[in-house]
Amino acid sequence: VAVATPGGADAAGGGAAAGGDHGDQVADPGWREVIAYYRACLAEAPSPEALPVRGSEAADWFPMTDGAEVLISGAEATTLAPDGVDTFDWKERDVWYGYPVVTLAGAGRRHSGDPLAPSTVAPLLVRRAEVTVDARGAAALRPVGPVLPHAGILQACLDDQEAASVLAAWRQSWKPGDRGQLLVAIRQLLKRLGLEELSPLDPAALRAVDQKTANRTGVHNTACVLYVESERAAQQAVSAELAELGERLADVPGTALEFLGKPVGLRTTTRSAVAPVFPVELNESQEAVLTAAMSRPLTVVTAPPGTGKDDLIVDVVATAVAAGQKVLVASADDAALQRLADRCGTLATGLLIKTGDAQARAEEKQIVRELLRSIKDESRGRTRGAVAADLAAAQAQVRAWRDRLAERNDLETLLRKTTAARAAAAERLGVPVDVLAAAWRGDDAGLADWIDRARTLTETHLMGGLRRRNLVLAFVRAIADAGADADAAREPLLDPVAYDSLLLFARAEERLREDRREVLAVSDDALDLEGRELSARVAELSAELLAVVVAEQTGTARERLEARRIALEPGGRNRRASHRELLSHLGGWAVTPQDAGQLALEPGMFDLVVIDDAHHCPVAAALPLLFRGRRALIVGDPRQRLRPPALSDHRLRRARRGAGLSAGFLAERRLSFRGDSVFDAALPNVEEPLLLDEHDGAHPGIARIVDEHFYEGRLTVVTDVGSLPRAHDAETGDATLLLWEDVTGTPERGSNGGSWRNQAEIDRVVWAVKELRDQLPDGATIAVATPFRAQAEELRSLFRFEPVPVACVADGDPADCDAVVLSLVAGDGMPEQTVRWAQGQTALWSAALGRTRAHVVTVGQHGFWSRRAGLPALLARMSAVRSFHVRPNPPEPLESAVFTDPLIELLCRRLADAGHTEVEPNAVVDGYRVDVLVRTPSGSTAVLLDRGWPGEDADAARHLRLLLRRRRLLTGLVPESGLPPVTRVLRVPAWQVRSGEPIDGLLD
Structure with a gap:
């Protein structure tokens, strides 16, 4: 899209003035203001969610029980820290000060069902602080951020939708030092949360918690200090990268970052003759992406679950490295990144090296040592040229095989037309096709000779009628010689007007026999086997080529590898420089966006940057990555969304206005700090995202639901059903693909509100997981998904000693599994708005089903959901239904198909x-x-x-x-x-x- 002028005509830091030409706008996309906006947002700490357990003062929280409250009210700039708070700067933990303290019974989970669960505590309002030393040398607290509601308290007392709304709309309403207005604001919030004062609130005189009410849900006139696990280091790393990038904006042209703000009409395409390398077989849509990634400056790919994005990225890395190019793979999911590095490592050690945090650097050091040892091994296989030549020949054979497939299709299409023409001619003659086709059966030369003579007589006038009649009689005799009913054919064929139709039939029959011989010469089995053998040969040669290429690159990098090994030692120096020097030899690298600061920030230092799971990568973290690359491949799923940070609208608005940006600019460019991922930002800058359209993973009955409901029926399912682990009933042997456990439970929330849960469904989920575990083969995996946080927390506590991951809306993508149990929670008595919110959580539903291979068990009120819309309603209609311990009833049959084909x-x-x-x-x-x-x-x-x-x-x-x-x-x-x-x-x-x-x- 064309770049809008942020804030005003000259707000883009030298950007195009209003009315300037299109090229001026492209030349300056306003990155300086965008970077300032992101850095301001990153400086804002999101509200904490942690709820410490009461009695764990020494580890998580420290009460303040005397004196006046001064930091939340803003009466003073500092206050003495309570005992136990020291001045050491814990990089991995943030210090938060808050007032008043809230106690939540039942470990913060409403209706947890465990009256003995320890109570949790947290302040209602919090403010990030730093620990300093006052004039007397005592530890003191100094606020460094705004006052916020504690996100964990909101989530415990409201459902997720309400909690997010309160947090987004929050704004401090009292002036510094005005304790009266502070109390008004606190009590308004307490009323919204349904919390009561267990002791009268008085910010001017703090008190200790009364032990009689210490474990009751309510509010105490006490302040406290919290230690909370911090994301500050990651945010500071991204902010530092952005600051460095802001000083190098003149170098943006020529990098992939340029094309994140360049209109489609002005986007150029670089031509490349890079030979693809396929250690993993790819389908046509994956190959199209690889070709685009090696030639286009910006490629955006939609990758639904199970469509082989990992296979694609492995081959992209292999192709780039084999061509001598440098490639960087980045993903916000560290586990996914490690999985890619491991897959590449099985092909050739050093093909893709993961670096980043201390653990990644330790693993990288092991790879460097292994590469150094490999240099000493003088054994050498075939030369690179020989392997490359064999690979090129094998790929040419694959292309020839595909050409034969296309030719086979064309030939069979021609046969269909020929057959239709032959049938039409026979119909005009009034003679059955099989009777006419019997003439000269097995004697193609005789048929060809008859056709030649018939063509000659077509325009003959001298005794033409008699000669044509004799020729027709010859055709009739040929029918009789074949044992067919020639008498029935004699009269209609001897009609003079039938001559042309008979000739047309004969010509069609001749063509059909010729094309049929060609088609039947190679069977489908032989054609399929040839293709599989050729693909296996290409994969084998590709792996061999990669091993040779990486070995050659390693052999020239002994000194660089040794320098890198030293730099990776604890306390080592020059890590950026050692990596930059090694990059000229070994081109495949992987890093998480928050650890990209381990790499030098140079424009276009990588030929290609691949951002995997781009729907989870914030734009702020992606900008330095794109600056490092000349081309970019953005891989994501539009059905998955970036988890928004817990920042209020006021704070985001303040950051935007401080940078001189307008809300319309951020919306048009999809650059908002809250909710927009790099996948969203890249979409407007390509004509159309490429689609990985072959799903291999889930059972067709599951995959088709996901495809039709979320991806407009554009996917082709190619899952090997025979390889899926199945849960077979011990009595019947049946394996129910879609099962609905009908539970008439009551959705409930605490008297003070909170997220929703359903005890009856919790019990049935536990039973369903046990049944699946008994029926599935050993090693099969089971997961649970639910839209509500309270339900998820309760289930996690029940499965805490079992390998059963539980996902809810607030989490990332659900884990891949063989069977999933969905707990819907909602039912009669729940507010309509909340029900609509639950059924509209497309990210959770699409990920949960798309990552499930063999079984989907839905737990909920079947009658309630059958009357609604959305994916749960679709599952209600398509699933077999059963009540507890009763054999399932099959789903109601869909409308019978009318076989009109x-x-x-x-x-x-x-x-x-x-x-x-x-x-x-x-x-x-x-x-x-x-x-x-x-x-x-x-x-x-x-x-x-x-x-x-x-x-x-x-x-x-x-x-x-x-x-x-x-x-x-x-x-x-x-x-x-x-x-x-x-x-x-x-x-x-x-x-x-x-x-x-x-x-x-x-x-x-």
């Missing part, structure tokens, strides 16, 4: 005529739909009708490749109709059905 009807008629009595059209085989399912003596045969692909060659090749893969995926699966397992899968082209041709194994 003439091709399927024709095939079913042919099968019935051939004696097949058990034929099922539009059958479902363990989640996959097949056109026709036929029972045979050896089992069931699935038929996939191939209607051809009318589009471009690449799409035609993909169409046939997917059908060949579907044949493999269906083999061995059990049909839902009760027919025997599938023992054979046939791809039947449309022409073969219409022509009456034999179908191997079905119609001879």
Whole structure:
């Protein structure tokens, strides 16, 4: 999009004046003001959420029980710190001062069901402070931030939506030193939270907590100091990077950062002849992304769960390193980044080196040592040139194979047209196709000779009628010689007006025989096997090439590696410089955005920067990364959102105005500090994001729900169902894919409010997890997801000794798992607004289902959700339903499909005529739909009708490749109709059905 002028005509720090030309706006996207805005936001500490346990004063909190309250009210600039608070600067912990102290019974969880759970405490209003030393040498507190409500208290007393609203709208309403107005503000907030004063509040005279009411929920006239785990170090690191970037804005042109603010119409594309390297096989959509990433300055990719983004990134890194380019992979998810580094490490040690914090540097040091040891190993394999030549030849064979797939599609499309023309000619003649086709069966030369003579006689006038009649009689004799009913054909064929139609039929028959021989020369099995063998050969050669390339790069980097090893030692120096020097030899690196400060900040030092899970990466953290790269690949999921920081609207507005930016500018550019990720910011700057469109992970019955509900039905499911772990009922042996546990529980919240929970659902979730654990094979994974924080906290406490992760809206992406249990909580009696909020949590629902492979168990009120909309309602309609300890009832059947496809009807008629009595059209085989399912003596045969692909060659090749893969995926699966397992899968082209041709194994 064109860059709007932030704040005013000249607010962009030298930006284009109003009315300036388009090029001026592109030249200065206003990064200076944006950076100032982000740094101001990063300087604001979000409100703490931690709720210390009462009685743990020595570790987490320290009460202040005498004197006057002076820091929240603003009466004084400092106050003496309580005993136990020292002046040491704990980098990993922040100091917060607050008043008044709130006690929450039941460990802060409303209706926890555990009356013996320890109480938690936290101040209602907090203010970040630093510990200094006063004139007498005593520890003192000095406030360094604004007054805020404690986020943990809000979340305990309100649901998540209300808590976020209160926090966002908060603004201090009293003047410094006005304790009367402070009390008014406190009591207004207490009323909203439903908390009572256990002792009269008087900021002028603090008191100790009365032990009689110490464990009751309520408010005490006490102040305290909290130690809270801090994100300050990460925020300061990003802020420092932004400050350094702000001094180098003149170097932005030529980097990927330039294209984050460049209109699509002015975006250039760099041409590259980089040869791709595929240690992991990619599909066509993944290859398109790789090609774009190696040539375009900015590539944005939509990657739904299970679509192979890790495979893509591994091959992107491999291609870049093999081409001698430098690539940086960044992800806010440290575990995901480590997983990518490990996968690359299995291909070649040093292909992708993860650096960053102390642990990452320790692991990097081990890799450096391993690389140094490898230099001493003089054993060498093949040369780089030889391997590269073999790889190029193998890739050429893959391209040739795909060309043959496209040609096969074109030929079968032509056969379909030829068959239609032949059938039309036979219909005009009034003679069955099989009778006419019998002429010169097995004697193509005889048919060709007849066609040549017939063409010659078409325009002959001298005795033409007699000669054409004799030629037609020859055709009739050929029919008779083949044993067909020539008498029935004689009269209609001898009609003079039938001559042209007969010639047309003969020409179509000749073409059909010729093309049929070519098609049948190579079977589908042989074609599929050839493709798999070629892909395996390319992967093998790619891995060999990477090993050779990294070994060569390592061999020239002995001194640089030794310097890097020394720099990585505890207390080592010159880490940035040692990395910069090593980068000229080893080009693959990985880092989290908050640890990017370990790398030098130089423009375009990497040829390519890959930001994985970009939907979780704030724009502020991404700017220095993009500055370091010439090109950028942004990979994310639009259904997932960045978790917004707990900053009030007032504080964000103050930061924006201080930087001279307008709200419209940030909204248009999608650069807001709250809620906008680098994926959001990059989207307006590309014509259209590329889509990874093949899902391999979840059962088709699950993946199709996610696809149709969240991704507009654009995904193709290719999951190997046979490899999924399944939960089989011990009595029936059935494995229910979608199960709804019908629970008539009561959603409830405490008398003081708080997030919602449902005890009946909690009990059923525990039971469902136990049942899944008993039925699933060893090693299978189970997860739980719920939209409500209180429900999640209670379930976490119950599963604290088991490997069952519990996710809610406030968390990141749910974990990948074999089975998920969804606890909906909502039901009759819950406010409509809260119900709509729960059913609208698309990020949670799409991630929870998209990352689940085999089973979805939904716990909730079935009747309540069946009447609603959204994904829970869809699950209510599609799931088998059961009450406690009762065998599940199957879901209500959807509207029966009307089989109006003439091709399927024709095939079913042919099968019935051939004696097949058990034929099922539009059958479902363990989640996959097949056109026709036929029972045979050896089992069931699935038929996939191939209607051809009318589009471009690449799409035609993909169409046939997917059908060949579907044949493999269906083999061995059990049909839902009760027919025997599938023992054979046939791809039947449309022409073969219409022509009456034999179908191997079905119609001879």
